[in-house]
Amino acid sequence: MRSLTPAFSIQKIAYSIIATCLMVSSQLFAQSDPVLFFEDSRPQKLKSMDIGSDFIKYQKMDDRIGTFYNILKSDIMLAFYPLGIYYVYSEAENDLIKVGYASVANNKIDKLVKKSGSVIAAEVIEVSMGNVKYKDLQTGKQLSVLTSELAIILYKDGKYQMYDAVEGVAKALLKASDIINGMDNSIAGSDFTVVNNNNNNSTGDDMVISDNVEISDDNIIGEEGLPAVRKEEFEEKSLAKTKELEDYLRLIANKNTKFQKANEAIDAAVKLFIDEDRVMEVSSKNRTTVKKYKIRTYFEKLKLLKYDDVRVSWSDISYVSNIRKGEDGNYYGIVTLQQKFEGFIDGRLVYTDVTKKNMTVILKTYDKYVVGEKQTLWDVYLGDIGVVQTE
Amino acid sequence: MRLILIVVNLCIALCATAQNEIQYFSDENFAFEVKQIDEFIERFNNSENTLIRQYIKDNYGTEELSREDILKSLFNQKNESWNLRDVDNFIEQIINRDYTLKFDDKDWYAKLDCSVDYLGEEFSMTMIMNIEKNPKSQAKKWVITSVDAQFLDIPESSDKSKSINPASHGTNFIALDRALEDTSNMKNYVSSGFKPDQLTLFMSLLSCRKISIKQVDRIQYHFLQIDGWAFSVKNFERNSKNSGWLIGKLERMDNYQKNEYKKSVLNLK
Numbered sequence: 140m141r142s143l144t145p146a147f148s149i150q151k152i153a154y155s156i157i158a159t160c161l162m163v164s165s166q167l168f169a170q171s172d173p174v175l176f177f178e179d180s181r182p183q184k185l186k187s188m189d190i191g192s193d194f195i196k197y198q199k200m201d202d203r204i205g206t207f208y209n210i211l212k213s214d215i216m217l218a219f220y221p222l223g224i225y226y227v228y229s230e231a232e233n234d235l236i237k238v239g240y241a242s243v244a245n246n247k248i249d250k251l252v253k254k255s256g257s258v259i260a261a262e263v264i265e266v267s268m269g270n271v272k273y274k275d276l277q278t279g280k281q282l283s284v285l286t287s288e289l290a291i292i293l294y295k296d297g298k299y300q301m302y303d304a305v306e307g308v309a310k311a312l313l314k315a316s317d318i319i320n321g322m323d324n325s326i327a328g329s330d331f332t333v334v335n336n337n338n339n340n341s342t343g344d345d346m347v348i349s350d351n352v353e354i355s356d357d358n359i360i361g362e363e364g365l366p367a368v369r370k371e372e373f374e375e376k377s378l379a380k381t382k383e384l385e386d387y388l389r390l391i392a393n394k395n396t397k398f399q400k401a402n403e404a405i406d407a408a409v410k411l412f413i414d415e416d417r418v419m420e421v422s423s424k425n426r427t428t429v430k431k432y433k434i435r436t437y438f439e440k441l442k443l444l445k446y447d448d449v450r451v452s453w454s455d456i457s458y459v460s461n462i463r464k465g466e467d468g469n470y471y472g473i474v475t476l477q478q479k480f481e482g483f484i485d486g487r488l489v490y491t492d493v494t495k496k497n498m499t500v501i502l503k504t505y506d507k508y509v510v511g512e513k514q515t516l517w518d519v520y521l522g523d524i525g526v527v528q529t530e
Numbered sequence: 531m532r533l534i535l536i537v538v539n540l541c542i543a544l545c546a547t548a549q550n551e552i553q554y555f556s557d558e559n560f561a562f563e564v565k566q567i568d569e570f571i572e573r574f575n576n577s578e579n580t581l582i583r584q585y586i587k588d589n590y591g592t593e594e595l596s597r598e599d600i601l602k603s604l605f606n607q608k609n610e611s612w613n614l615r616d617v618d619n620f621i622e623q624i625i626n627r628d629y630t631l632k633f634d635d636k637d638w639y640a641k642l643d644c645s646v647d648y649l650g651e652e653f654s655m656t657m658i659m660n661i662e663k664n665p666k667s668q669a670k671k672w673v674i675t676s677v678d679a680q681f682l683d684i685p686e687s688s689d690k691s692k693s694i695n696p697a698s699h700g701t702n703f704i705a706l707d708r709a710l711e712d713t714s715n716m717k718n719y720v721s722s723g724f725k726p727d728q729l730t731l732f733m734s735l736l737s738c739r740k741i742s743i744k745q746v747d748r749i750q751y752h753f754l755q756i757d758g759w760a761f762s763v764k765n766f767e768r769n770s771k772n773s774g775w776l777i778g779k780l781e782r783m784d785n786y787q788k789n790e791y792k793k794s795v796l797n798l799k
Binding site for chain 2: 427429431455458460461464465466468473475495497527
């Protein structure tokens with residue numbers, strides 16, 4: 140018996156140290172830090188993060204030079220970037236699941252995510268002494284829950300507080316992703332727990348549905364007959380896709396990119412398009428002939444250009460047209476932007492051009508059934524691209 | 531003072547052009563450029579929250595930009611032969627009657643100068659397109675309304691004397707096959723008033739895969755929906771604030787003249 144007591148004490152101390160470390164590490168990333176957690180739970184605070192079809196590009200918070208790091212999606216367990224959105228890796232889907240927890244649709248609800256993955260729609264009143272006092276938005280009653288039962292609190296303003304190890308938080312958030320995506324400010328008080336995951340996505344498995352933005356009825360853009368999509372959202376997403384494409388182009392044209400990685404980048408770039416029949420048309424104000432390439436052919440040609448370094452810079456300005464419904468039910472618009480491309484060999488600038496790009500962006504809607512009710516969701520893909528060499 | 535500066539920027543772009551030719555990567559020019567026909571329509575309509583308004587607000591600190599200023603900036607100012615009185619009257623009418631252009635207006639057309647491959651040879655062809663709206667689904671699409679190409683005309687006969695003789699009926703038109711094999715004199719065998727429908731011919735050649743579009747060389751948009759006026763817009767690609775899709779031609783036109791214009795310039799019936 141005597142021998143067991145010190146062991147118990149040591150174990151207890153160890154537990155408390157572990158618990159303290161856990162709390163410290165949780166507290167470290169609490170509140171307002173954009174952060175990603177690698178698959179081994181290692182954290183990295185973020186300055187920026189761009190998510191492509193297969194790759195993720197990020198900058199470290201404390202890196203003064205601003206180096207970009209590229210990693211595979213599968214290298215990430217969990218990320219909060221920017222505040223209000225979390226990404227959690229799903230092995231089943233072999234992809235990162237994006238969840239907006241402080242989006243326009245659900246930014247009036249604090250989400251208490253339990254370790255089991257269930258979610259309480261709440262208004263947090265006070266967190267103290269390991270206890271969370273909140274108003275339950277379903278019942279209107281004031282209740283409380285122990286923080287030891289919770290994996291994380293996702294606050295409506297985008298901040299968050301973790302109460303479990305990163306792995307536990309990731310598991311809970313993965314389970315809760317559909318519930319949180321289905322939450323709506325207007326339905327606070329209804330049952331959030333029944334979500335049908337049958338994604339009736341007409342685009343097929345190989346298409347990239349990078350976002351599940353629900354179309355609301357009160358934010359209509361453009362002309363009559365358009366879906367209820369906020370123009371800013373469409374513009375942001377369209378521009379993000381065009382920039383993502385350019386990141387791949389830079390990778391493809393850089394000879395330091397390994398052959399396999401360049402091929403992966405080509406595949407990823409092609410997936411940004413609505414289909415492989417889309418065309419890149421290159422013209423020049425000083426040339427009458429126009430060159431047309433199917434996108435994959437264009438990327439393959441680009442791969443043969445081998446620069447030591449490639450720099451792509453953009454004008455700060457871009458124009459996004461209104462979108463209009465086509466006969467196929469998709470919505471079409473054009474993004475126009477100006478880009479400078481510079482290719483270096485042995486540190487010398489050997490090629491440069493300034494181009495104006497007119498990129499077709501296609502808003503494609505698809506239906507998803509939640510609680511037996513059809514919801515129309517959308518995403519943006521690229522279509523044909525016209526490139527005008529202006530210099 | 532700021533407003534004057536902007537008007538100077540917008541309306542006296544010629545000076546800016548000269549200065550900006552040496553620039554390499556100009557956000558300013560790109561902001562002012564009318565980058566798409568959609569942006570032309572936005573500016574013509576004096577829409578709120580446009581890119582140019584935001585840019586001027588951000589960079590010149592003013593929102594005092596009149597519709598007149600914007601309309602003037604939509605003209606190609608490198609053209610020194612504008613009839614300024616017509617331009618003023620046109621702008622005055624647009625403002626007074628608050629005219630706006632709609633994407634699905636019926637009376638505007640895209641005129642495309644194309645290069646086509648016909649039986650292995652390159653030819654020029656003009657194609658006229660306009661917007662069609664599905665009243666049920668509200669979907670819109672560009673459709674071809676006419677084409678115009680020399681090679682789609684029936685060639686002049688080499689021998690006017692060749693014809694289907696007036697007694698052919700007596701032999702149950704036995705010579706018809708021989709006549710129609712004589713392709714160098716085809717015109718002799720059809721009614722003298724016959725004018726071939728080139729679009730039908732074009733579609734027929736497309737379906738036989740004897741013709742294909744190589745490229746679109748130039749585009750010009752023709753707007754005929756403003757009472758008493760017609761104007762055309764084309765892309766002036768240059769390093770200047772006054773660049774992009776701009777009005778290149780403005781004409782006073784009544785309805786009769788517009789119909790004639792449609793026939794002669796747009797090859798419409």
